[in-house]
Amino acid sequence: MTCAAPEEGCALLLGRRGSPHGAAVPWHGQRIWPCLNTWPEPAERRRRFAIDPREQLLAQKWARQRGLAVLGAAHSHPSGQAVPSPTDCALTLAPALMLILAADGDLAAWWLDDTDRQPQPLPWRMDA
Structure with a gap:
């Protein structure tokens, strides 16, 4: 994912659910699907993002054809932390x-559980 500064950039995270490795988050991200920031008020795009629903549907269809799913979203904080x-x-x-890209280039992964809604930092790596 690249930074779209001064606006927030955004993307969808595609991969597989149900990793057999017994990880805390049983999902395996495999692709980043870049998207346009379509937040309705252009002046607000420096601190808000929205992914076009048509892009979401296209990414879901592409992923499904390959046995993948949309696992979440990535975005940047062009003037903040990851x-x-x-x-x-x-x-x-x-x-x-x-997945959040900070202004200083720091990239951090987070898990948002559906029970306590407190984001948990994730150890992660990016394979070539």
Whole structure:
């Protein structure tokens, strides 16, 4: 994922659910599907993002044809840290993965559970 500064960039996270490895989050991300930020008020796109529903449907169809699913979303904080904001948590349909790119280039993964809604940091790696 690249930064779309000064606006927030966004993408969908595609992968497989139900990893047999017994991880705390039994999902395995495999693809990042870049999306346009279509937040309705362009001036607000510096701190808000929205993914076009048509892009979501296209990504879901593409993923399903390959045995994958949409696991969550990635976005940037062009003037902040790689930590989910209260708005990020409130607008995310849990359970979900979150990947956030900060202004300083830090990239962090988070798990949002559907029980306590408190984001949990995840250890992660990006395979080539």
